[in-house]
Amino acid sequence: MNQTIPALDAISDRYDVLFCDLWGCLHNGRDVFPDAARALIRFRQGGGTVILVTNSPRPRPAVRAQLGQLGAPEECYDDIASSGDAAQAAMAAGQFGRRVFHIGPERDLVFFEDENGGPIDVTRVPLEEAEGVICTGLFDDRSETPEDYRLTLMRAKARGLKLLCANPDIVVDLGHQRIYCAGALAALYTELGGKSYYFGKPHAPIYNLARTRAETIRGARLREESILCVGDGIHTDILGGMGEGFDTLFVAGGLAAEETGIKDGQPDPEKLKRFLEREKLSPTATIGFLR
Known part of the structure; x- marks a missing residue:
């Protein structure tokens, strides 16, 4: 049963x-909270x-570097599992061919490098020469929308190409601006009749990776009830955690701040209830902001 808590400390002693x-x-893409x-x-x-379990399309070293640039304290986490890690492994295995068309900004080119900065055995080529599509985001997420990619995706669909989505998020908030992510393009590709493949939240590969990394650190197998999934994405963090049998903590002040009526740092009880009923999901607990 969902309960609203004032701080993580209220339930943290239940979990390892x-x-x-x-x-x-x-963080919000610009500032650490x-x-x-x-x-x-x-x-x-x-x-x-x-x-830290993130739908970032960037592999672990790049995510760690980004956190350092934002000023996140190193002592606030033990390890990282990214959608980029899980998706990159599938690409490196050749599941989308060795010649791929990349949709995404230049900053995501680290997706095509291994953890040591070396090249992965995949070549980026024009769409007409590609065996598959790798989508890490929009070329310019500050100004573009999925509709700008409709023709390109229709061409990929006509060629029967599989699309790897390196970030299942539909949108995120960059400061006060809401921007589209790779998940929005993958959803459009599916709508057009193409086949999209996901490796981040709420899908199993990223949870398997996160669990493996946690068990390596702790030196023991983990029970499902010892893990708490924390996130503001009702269709990614909460749905994914519940699907794996983990408890979940919904951060209502993120993507759903308006729908849940955040005031004085906490959601409005009635608005939160209506939101969760509409989404047909019930997190273990809710908090306004992680603190």
């Missing part, structure tokens, strides 16, 4: 491991393990 979302929970960082540090100081 947090699978914590990044965007909307620890100090209260969230402190909450994660306290959890680790109490013996817990924090795996």
Whole structure:
């Protein structure tokens, strides 16, 4: 049964491991949330393990570097599991061919490098020469929408190409601007009749990766009830965590801040109830902002 809590400390002693979302929970793409960082540090100081589980299309080293640039304290997490990690493994295995058409910004080119910065055995080519499509995002997510890609995706569909979606998120908030992610393009491709493949939340591959990394750190197998999934994405963090049998903590002040009526740091009880009923999902607990 969902309960609204004032702080992570109210329930943290029930869990050994947090699978914590990044965007909307620890930062907004520009600034780290100090209260969230402190909450994660306290959890680790109490013996817990924090795996940052993110739908970023960038592999772990690039996510770690980005966190450093934003000023996230290194002591607020133990390891990272990204959608980029899980999707990159599928691409490297040749599941989408060795000649691929890439949709995404230049900053995502690290997706085509291994953890040591070396090239992966995949070549980026024009759409007409591609064996598959790799989508890490929009070329310009500040100004473009999925509709700008309709013709390109129709051409890919006509050629029967599979699309790897490296970030299942539909939108995120960059500061105060809401921008589209790779998941929005993958959804359009599916709508057009194409086949889209996902590796981040709410899909199993990223949870398997996060669990493996947590178990390596703790040196023991983890029970489902010892893991808490924290996030603001009702269709990614919460749906994915529930699907894996984990408890979930919904951060209502992120993507759903307007729908849940955030005021004085907490959601309006009636608006939150209506929102969760509409989404047909029931997180274990809800918090306004991670703290």
